[in-house]
Amino acid sequence: xxxxxxxxxxxxxxxxxxxxxxxxxxxxxxxxxxxxxxxxxxxxxxxxxxxxxxxxxxxxxxxxxxxxxxxxxxxxxxxxxxxxxxxxxxxxxxxxxxxxxxxxxxxxxxxxxxxxxxxxxxxxxxxxxxxxxxxxxxxxxxxxxxxxxxxxxxxxxxxxxxxxxxxxxxxxxxxxxxxxxxxxxxxx
Numbered sequence: 111x112x113x114x115x116x117x118x119x120x121x122x123x124x125x126x127x128x129x130x131x132x133x134x135x136x137x138x139x140x141x142x143x144x145x146x147x148x149x150x151x152x153x154x155x156x157x158x159x160x161x162x163x164x165x166x167x168x169x170x171x172x173x174x175x176x177x178x179x180x181x182x183x184x185x186x187x188x189x190x191x192x193x194x195x196x197x198x199x200x201x202x203x204x205x206x207x208x209x210x211x212x213x214x215x216x217x218x219x220x221x222x223x224x225x226x227x228x229x230x231x232x233x234x235x236x237x238x239x240x241x242x243x244x245x246x247x248x249x250x251x252x253x254x255x256x257x258x259x260x261x262x263x264x265x266x267x268x269x270x271x272x273x274x275x276x277x278x279x280x281x282x283x284x285x286x287x288x289x290x291x292x293x294x295x296x297x298x
Contacts, residue, residue: 120249131226138222144215145189149182151219154191157208158216165194165204191215 116122132148139146146154149172156171157163169179183206186192191212197203208216231239 127230131230134229135219135223135226138226139219142218142222144218144222146191146215146219150186150191151223153182153186153206154208154212154216154219155223157192157206157212162205162207164197165206168206186212 135151136148139151152172153168156168160167165176165179165183168174168183169176172179172182174182183192183194187194189211190209192206193209194204194206197205234242
């Protein structure tokens with residue numbers, strides 16, 4: 111059995127890494143005068159990854175209640191970054207999609223997100239980076255099997271400029287930034 115130590119606990123480290131990534135990216139967004147915060151970036155990145163997603167899926171992934179997600183989405187909709195539409199098959203479901211402006215924002219922010227990740231990964235070899243992500247995915251999968259982790263969409267919306275390799279790095283950053291939002295004790 112593993113011994114718990116606050117300073118080396120996975121939840122504490124994940125929280126501190128997530129917070130650091132989020133704050134670093136926010137500084138870059140502010141310096142580039144991009145009026146998007148970390149939460150909004152997470153939604154933009156998720157939508158670029160999945161295409162059309164329901165409000166409920168966004169709420170589940172973020173760990174937010176419907177009211178908080180609605181406020182977040184209304185702000186993005188007001189800024190014409192997303193659009194919400196009723197599902198054709200079930201009018202009770204609102205589908206959320208990026209607008210053209212949202213896709214342009216994604217492309218701009220992705221560069222800043224990749225730069226932020228490069229800074230965070232400095233000192234790690236490519237192999238170490240891949241191994242780290244692979245191990246984090248295993249932990250996430252273990253938690254999912256226990257019913258303790260919501261991962262968001264599993265499909266990638268294939269667009270010419272947004273092809274994934276192992277995983278889309280900007281989407282990795284969005285997921286890492288969510289760790290403190292979801293909880294300081296669990297990962298993703």
